[in-house]
Amino acid sequence: xxxxxxxxxTGGHLFPALCVGxxxxxxxxxxxxxxARHGLEARLxxxxxxxxxxxxxLRPAARRAWRLPFALWRAVWEAKDALQQFNAELxxxxxGYSSVPVALAMxxxxxxxxxxxxxxxxxxxxxxxxxxxxxxxxxxxEAVAYLPRGSQTVRTGLPVRHSVCRVNISPEEAxxxxxxxxxxxxxxxxGGSQGAQPLNEVVLxxxxxxxxxxxxxxxxxxxxxxxxVRATADRLALNGNYCPLPFLEAExxxxxxxxxxxxxxxxxx
Numbered sequence: 001x002x003x004x005x006x007x008x009x010t011g012g013h014l015f016p017a018l019c020v021g022x023x024x025x026x027x028x029x030x031x032x033x034x035x036a037r038h039g040l041e042a043r044l045x046x047x048x049x050x051x052x053x054x055x056x057x058l059r060p061a062a063r064r065a066w067r068l069p070f071a072l073w074r075a076v077w078e079a080k081d082a083l084q085q086f087n088a089e090l091x092x093x094x095x096g097y098s099s100v101p102v103a104l105a106m107x108x109x110x111x112x113x114x115x116x117x118x119x120x121x122x123x124x125x126x127x128x129x130x131x132x133x134x135x136x137x138x139x140x141x142e143a144v145a146y147l148p149r150g151s152q153t154v155r156t157g158l159p160v161r162h163s164v165c166r167v168n169i170s171p172e173e174a175x176x177x178x179x180x181x182x183x184x185x186x187x188x189x190x191g192g193s194q195g196a197q198p199l200n201e202v203v204l205x206x207x208x209x210x211x212x213x214x215x216x217x218x219x220x221x222x223x224x225x226x227x228x229v230r231a232t233a234d235r236l237a238l239n240g241n242y243c244p245l246p247f248l249e250a251e252x253x254x255x256x257x258x259x260x261x262x263x264x265x266x267x268x269x
Contacts, residue, residue: 006035120142
């Protein structure tokens with residue numbers, strides 16, 4: 001089967017798509033990923049063929065009433081061309097605005113679309129695209145109430161990459177990997193692939209008031225916030241029990257989970 005994957009820009013949409021793609025690849029499916037040139041997918045090495053489209057005009061920060069229809073039309077046209085050249089038989093979408101033009105293009109070709117909704121409250125893209133989907137995979141049963149009546153849903157849970165599961169590594173080994181003490185209670189703070197500035201600020205405020213000998217912190221700040229967080233940590237002399245990092249890919253993310261006694265994270269896909 002020839003399957004196209006869409007949905008990215010942030011890790012919450014991209015990583016489930018990659019996870020499903022890797023599983024399909026193992027059973028012999030031919031894959032193509034369609035994403036955005038400005039998204040996280042452009043900065044990672046993807047495990048199968050990918051084509052990144054110009055979707056800059058669809059970004060919330062770049063949307064203009066006069067520009068949006070043209071930007072959407074162009075992205076749909078490019079996506080349709082890619083789908084036809086690949087001879088796509090199925091589209092698997094994980095939501096987000098970058099999946100919209102691809103799904104619309106697939107709709108014009110009258111080929112099946114499968115959506116994945118990872119959240120309890122579906123995002124706007126998936127709520128709108130649900131009317132075109134042959135099946136909708138949900139992580140939470142609560143999501144069904146927000147989808148169009150008659151949607152064909154199935155609860156599948158959320159795909160997790162095999163490389164994230166590092167059960168062969170001990171917590172002590174994982175902590176040493178990040179330069180942390182192997183025997184100290186460890187807090188992992190995750191603000192998503194892009195980070196969350198309010199969470200970053202709370203963590204910096206909290207760490208400075210907790211004695212370094214009581215616990216240590218592994219903090220994923222997001223690439224856009226890293227330099228500011230790093231500079232603040234240096235100014236506050238937090239380096240003894242505090243390790244900020246901008247972003248971790250799958251295998252190192254698995255090590256971060258193994259290192260942690262508790263995880264503090266924001267909600268999201």
